[in-house]
Amino acid sequence: MRRLFTAAVLALALAGVIAPAMASAAPSHTAAPVQAAALRNMPLFWHAGRADNATCGTTACANDQFVSGYTFIRNEGRLYDSQVSGTVPLRLYYSPSRGDNITCGTTACVNDQIITGGYSFVRTEGFVYPTQRPGTVPLRLYYSSSRGDNVTCGTAACVNDQAVTGGYSFVRIEGWVLP
Numbered sequence: 001m002r003r004l005f006t007a008a009v010l011a012l013a014l015a016g017v018i019a020p021a022m023a024s025a026a027p028s029h030t031a032a033p034v035q036a037a038a039l040r041n042m043p044l045f046w047h048a049g050r051a052d053n054a055t056c057g058t059t060a061c062a063n064d065q066f067v068s069g070y071t072f073i074r075n076e077g078r079l080y081d082s083q084v085s086g087t088v089p090l091r092l093y094y095s096p097s098r099g100d101n102i103t104c105g106t107t108a109c110v111n112d113q114i115i116t117g118g119y120s121f122v123r124t125e126g127f128v129y130p131t132q133r134p135g136t137v138p139l140r141l142y143y144s145s146s147r148g149d150n151v152t153c154g155t156a157a158c159v160n161d162q163a164v165t166g167g168y169s170f171v172r173i174e175g176w177v178l179p
Contacts (some may be wrong), residue, residue, distance in 0.1 A: 037080040039178060040126055044151070044158060045070035047099075051144075053151035053162075054101035057081075057090055057125030077137060077154030077177035079126035087127035090139075090175060093119035102141075102150035105130065105175030109141065128175030134177035142168035154179070 015148065043052045045065040054070060056062045057079050062072075080087055090105045093113045102119065104110045105128050113119035129136055140153045142162040153159050154177050162168035 008172070017103075037082040037127070039078040039083045040081050041075040042077050042079055042126075042154060042177065044073045044076050044153075046073050047071070050099040051147040052100050052149050055103050055125075055152040056092070057103070058123065059150045060123065061092060061125055074155065074157060076158055077179055079128050079177050081126055083127050086129060086133075088126045088130045088175065090126050090128045092122040092125050094122050095119045098148045100149055103139075103152045103174065104141075105139065106172065108172065109174055128177050130175055132176050135178060137179050138173045139150065139177050141171040141174045143171050144168045 005082075016177060026061070040057055042055055042057050043062055045056065045062070045067075046052070047054070047068065047070045049069065054061070054065050056065065060120075066072075066179055079090060083089075084178060088105055090103050091110065093102050093104060093110075095118055101122075102109070102113060103125055104113060114121075128139060133137070137154055139168075142151050142153060142159075143149070144162075144167060146167065149168075150171075151158070151162055152174055153162060163170060
């Protein structure tokens, strides 16, 4: 088990999901400095047995995927780790009956998952822009009815894998992320 954990940590570091520790904290008698939101990678994972894609924004999500037997595919973009003016939360939902993960940045997506999909909220993965901004790329949601799988793509490679060769259908843009 320790060997699996070490391999997962190494893969997360190589993927840029986790970073080296920051400088030591300020002494307790001084106020902590205000920090700007940092950007985090959005790794895409695949589980062949479940036929499920999972796009993450947090280390917790990535760890969940590694422990559950998912394989890292690529980074789909970068999102903010905390709220920045003009951004909205990118939320992770999961359906145990379908074995499907989905990340939602729009109200329509959230409503689809909670009202009709039987999904449960897991966590906020980060923050994305709801509309295009200079230097951003769309985070596109695709769905496969044959697999019962949702996937959010920020790269042309992901779009090709899902829409061109995987038979997935475009649903909507869930937000805008940095490449």
